[in-house]
Amino acid sequence: MQELGRLGFSEDQGSLLEVATSFCAKRSPMARVRQLIEDDTGHDPDVWREIVELGWLGIAIPEAYGGAGLQLAEVVPVMEQMGRYMLAGPFYSTTLAAQAILAGGTEDQKRTLLPRLAEGSITSLALCEANGDWDLANITCTATATGSGALRLSGEKRLVSDAASASNIIASVMLDGRPAIVLIDRATLGPDALRREVIIDETKRAYSLSLDGVEVPAANLLDPDRAGAALHHIHLTANLLAAAEMCGGTQSVIDYTLDYLKTRVQFGQLIGAYQALKHPIVDAYVSYEQTRSHVYSAAHCFGEQGVGEIATRMAKAQADTTLSFAADRAIQFHGGFGFTYDCDAQLYRRRAIWHASQYGDAAWHKAKLADLLL
Incomplete structure (x- = not known):
């Protein structure tokens, strides 16, 4: 049986964790998070420029393509702290786009596109469709070759994150009966191609994308x-990155709940003294520590065939369960106020639901693990 559960924490991870903690705490206080909920783009362009200047977009891009030449393991502490402070922005989308090009692009595409991404060119992924299948190979959108050497696309994509801010969108389609990936210049889309969707996590932005009538050069x-x-x-x-973001969110919602348990007085004593509240928050913290171990273990062995997939699915399943439980307890412990939108625990509960809907929830990943392990 393959070895599991190894942990690693590099010097680069430690440095990035320290910088990311300080930066996110300063640039994303909860008051600012709530302000950006009402913003059309959902993020602060000035903060995005600072993120670009810090070089975070190039962390996992090889030096030959304008990046820092590190691994996804070094992206994990950045995502963790972004989740902890709910820092909004297209970092997640653009990082995934860079990985899509690294894994599926031609050499010319890598040399052309990756330096732009490292320099902050926002790019989104259009992979989800109306069927909601977490198997990304289940694609109904199509591409057909035209006589002019272009590809004509058709179909509709859902939950395309940060599409309105993106310069390019990477979409999955079926071409000649096989999955394919194409790059779409957003400037070529018609005015009605993108439609903002109402989603559970209002700190994020998602859009439906109509591909009908869109043509891209064969070089794309x-x-x-x-x-x-x-x-x-x-x-x-x-x-992996969603699990890291949820791990950071769990730390924050536990801290938020503890502050309340240590200040709210009921029947002449702090409510944190009651076992009915004390024990669940301890359970949440223990689960958080387990989640963080899973996340960094997955980051450490992500590139290893077999082991990396097992560790990543374990991390996502654990993170999903942990954040859901911690945020739910926070809402319950805050009483009537907890069920209002003014309670910050609501934002974390919504974040857990959002990530459960993206790329597989805990139950789905556990089913996949059963196939991998048994």
């Missing part, structure tokens, strides 16, 4: 022979 087709492997890589990367 990523390597067809690598499309299947690229979709698998994107799927695992998305789950």
Whole structure:
């Protein structure tokens, strides 16, 4: 049986964790998070420029393509702290797009596109469809070759994150009966191609994308022979980074709840003294520590065949369960106020629901693990 459960924490991870903690705490206080809920783009362009200047977009891009030459393991502490402080922005989407090009692009595409992403060119992924299938190879959108050497697309994509802010969108389609990946210049889309969707996590932005009538040059087709492997890589990367974001969110919602338990007085004593509240918050903290171990273990072995997938699915399943429980307890412990939108625990509960809907919830990943382990 393959070895599981190894942990690693590099010097680069430690440095990035320290910088990300300070930056996110300063740039994303909860008051600012709530202000951006009402913003059309959902993020602060000035903060995005600072993120670009910090070089975070290039962390997992090889030096040959303008990046820092590190691994996804070094992206994890950044995502963790973004989740802890709910820092809004297209970092997750653009990082996934870079991984899509690394895993599925031609050499020319890598040399052309990756330096732009490292320099902050916002790019989104259009992989989800109305069927809601977490198997990214289940695609109904199509691409058809035209006589002019272009590809004509059709179909509709759902939950395309940060599409309105993106310069490019990477979409999955079926071409000649096989999965394929194409790059779409957003400037070529018609005025009605994008429609903002109402989603549970209002700190994020998602759009439906109509591909009907959209044409892209044949040069915008990523390597067809690598499309299947690229979709698998994107799927695992998305789950690893989502687990890291949820891990950070769990730490924050536990801290938020503890502050309340240590200040709210009922029947002459602090409510944190009651076992009915004390024990569940301890359970939440224990589960948080387990989640963090899973996340960094998955980051450490992500690139290892077999082991990396198992560790990543374990991390996502654990993170989903942990954040859901911690945020739910926070809402309950805050009483009537907890059921109002003014309670910050609501934002974390919504974040847990959002990530459960993206790339697989805990039950789905556990079913996948059963196939991998048994």
